[in-house]
Amino acid sequence: MTTRPRLRSPIVVLATALTIGAAATAVPAFAAPENEGAACAVPTLPDAGALPANAKLPDPFKKLDGTRITSRSEWTCRREEIKRLAEKFVYGAKPAKPQSVTGTVSSSSITVNVSDQGRSSSFTARVELPSGTGPFPAVVVLGGFGADTAAIKAAGAAVINYDPYAVGKEGTGRTNKQGAFYSIYGATSPTGLLMAWSWGVSRIIDVLEQSGGSILRADATGVTGCSRFGKGAFVIGAFDQRIALTMPIESGTGGAPIFRGVPGEGAQSLSSAYGEQPWLGDAFGTFTGNPNRLPVDTHEIAAMVAPRGLFIMDNPHIANLGPRSASVAALGAAEVYKALGAGDNISYWSDVSDGTHCANRAEWRTPLQQNIRKFLLKSGNDPGAIRISSRAQGRLADWVDWSTPALDGSTPTTPPPTTPPPTTPPPTTPPPTTPPPSGGACTATASLNAWTGGFVATIKVTAGAAPVNGWSVAVTLPTGTTISNSWNVTRSATTGSVRFGNVDFNGRIGAGASTEFGFQGSGTYGNPVLTCTAT
Incomplete structure (x- = not known):
């Protein structure tokens, strides 16, 4: 029909x-x-x-x-x-x-x-x-x-x-x-x-x-x-x-x-x-x-x-x-x-x-x-x-x-509660008033969601045995891959060799703790090496 x-x-x-x-x-x-x-x-x-x-x-x-x-x-x-x-x-x-x-x-x-x-x-x-x-x-x-x-x-x-x-x-x-x-x-x-x-x-x-x-x-x-x-x-x-x-x-x-x-x-x-x-x-x-x-x-x-x-x-x-x-x-x-x-x-x-x-x-x-x-x-x-x-x-x-x-x-039905306690509350410990010393080691790992022609990469930055007070992650993307946007990070470029840097709120990472940033791109992510450096 x-x-x-x-x-x-x-x-x-x-x-x-x-x-x-x-x-x-x-x-x-x-x-x-x-x-x-x-x-x-x-x-x-x-x-x-x-x-x-x-x-x-x-x-x-x-x-x-x-x-x-x-x-x-x-x-x-x-x-x-x-x-x-x-x-x-x-x-x-x-x-x-x-x-x-x-x-x-x-x-x-x-x-x-x-x-x-x-x-x-x-x-x-x-x-x-x-x-x-x-x-x-x-x-x-x-x-x-x-x-x-x-x-x-x-x-x-x-x-x-x-x-x-x-x-x-x-x-x-x-x-x-x-x-x-x-x-x-x-x-x-x-x-x-x-x-x-x-x-x-x-x-x-x-x-x-x-x-x-x-x-x-x-x-x-x-x-x-x-x-x-x-x-x-x-x-x-x-x-x-x-x-x-x-x-x-x-x-x-x-x-x-x-x-x-x-x-x-x-x-x-x-x-x-x-x-x-x-x-x-x-x-x-x-x-x-x-x-x-x-x-x-x-x-x-x-x-x-x-x-x-x-x-x-x-x-x-x-x-x-x-x-x-x-x-x-x-x-x-x-x-x-x-x-x-x-x-x-x-x-x-x-x-x-x-x-x-x-x-x-x-x-x-x-x-x-x-x-x-x-x-x-x-x-x-x-x-x-x-x-x-x-x-x-x-x-x-x-x-x-x-x-x-x-x-x-009529009296409208009561909507679902709007402020239940979160099942997993965020950390409540405030940042230390004295910045931790820089120079601690860090590592970066990626998780990926990909589709035909594009992907979203979520990068986890983890401090080692000592805290870090600033970090950057370097990566070389495959030829033809272009970053369209990123979040919770600064970046030096959109193609080729890219260096991501922390922003104000996520630069300090306690020993063994992690933070995340992400970026979206066209093309393929491949399997590039991520190099994390504490700054």
Whole structure:
């Protein structure tokens, strides 16, 4: 079937889901439309030049006409307003379902063929089934780089390995975008890669819906990804309401962290994220130096997922990822979940001990499988959890001047606790007032997360029997490898022989203690020798 399915009334659909949610989990028993608010009448959006500056996060309950929603049924059209604002000013437009989407689903692969506006493109995805008898729910894993696939399959869900670069390729300029999306909508399309990746997953779900559901269920799809693919997972879940469970991991700037908070946290700057790859839409370039003018922020993008399942996993050890700003986004979105009577459907978890970027963490395995059972298998009802590490704890109260309404005159459910004690508290011993002598030995070791065409290296610097009061790490990278960004460190170059040096807060390392820094690169990491020198 290649024509657009008939939409049910968006208000009826949402009301049904929320009625279910009042007694259970707010997960519809049918495959929802890609966009339930498509029929909503949205006022004319403001022009970029007419946007006032506002240092506070925009009120997610305030409509474009200046009034606030008062009932849960109004959320469908308020969500549509947020969607249109996000498309215009942040990500670029996500086109409506193409004129023709066809494909196949087997136990090992999915093929997708798309035709629209007289142009065509195709791409494929690899399927891994769990043990047991299907049909199975499935989690789309971007670039093979997301939540623990073994844990996903052990919970009873299949894995769809989706290559985002087949749909929107990195390493291209904004006027020469490439991939299946841009083959149809043009190399100069102002839509960024994150939205192109979202479009691609929506077309996979189209094919699942057509397949009859004998292998994979179209009404039980999740999505996950880490780092740049965490940005993608965040956007994918927000812009397709058929996604039952959204699980971005360590998404960094352009993902979950509030845009307004990034400049003050020491995270990757907005201009750096905008310039590194065309992840964000072309129009976002206007706001890289002044995010306060944005009429939308990521707490509202996260709220677009409501009342569906949302599990944000984050890393408090790497300031470059903006974990404090991400926690604020989650807390802001949780207020919308609470108002919709679905406070148990959102989780945020940054309380982890291992600072390695994109590692599979023991702390996440149980909540990951609980979310899969709840939202994909429909066999559990575990409440969500907000576990923010004390290393990077944001305060929503610092960012809002609005309150959460009791929609429909009801009392919203109590959201998950926001300040539980961390399972692994950070060290409390302050730095010594007298600097330790320099000259102690140090070693450096690397852990790696790699994908086709790129990698993230996390380097652990460990002091020997004596403390050090400053250090550097020298490495010679393989030919063709280029560093795109780094965190918790200074660096001398981006290619070839590179010397990394400590920054103010991590130069002193006690005897036998360690600190970490990291960098992201294109190409291959290889197996270079790391030479650590105490300075």
